[in-house]
Amino acid sequence: MKIEELQNDIISNEELLEDISYNMKNLIWLRTALEVMGFMECDRWNKFNSMADELKRTYKEVQKDMLSNQVSDILEEK
DSSP states (O other), X not given: OOHHHHHHHHOOHHHHHHHHHHHHHHHXXXXXXXXXXXXXXXXXXXXXXXXXXXXXHHHHHHHHHHHHHHHHHHHHHO
């Protein structure tokens, strides 16, 4: 079994994008709640921003991979 097939059996790219998006929304909500409650000092704020940036970067990488796979599939059909 190819690595790509194994990855597709575990989770699809679409599901992964949904999960990342869901986690980004929760991270923003949590960061806002902590700030309102007074628990958000500078160091924690920076860590939350780093996590959000990493999720955004990962989201873009998965999108790029998904598009690349779609293009490859189209080219293979021809």
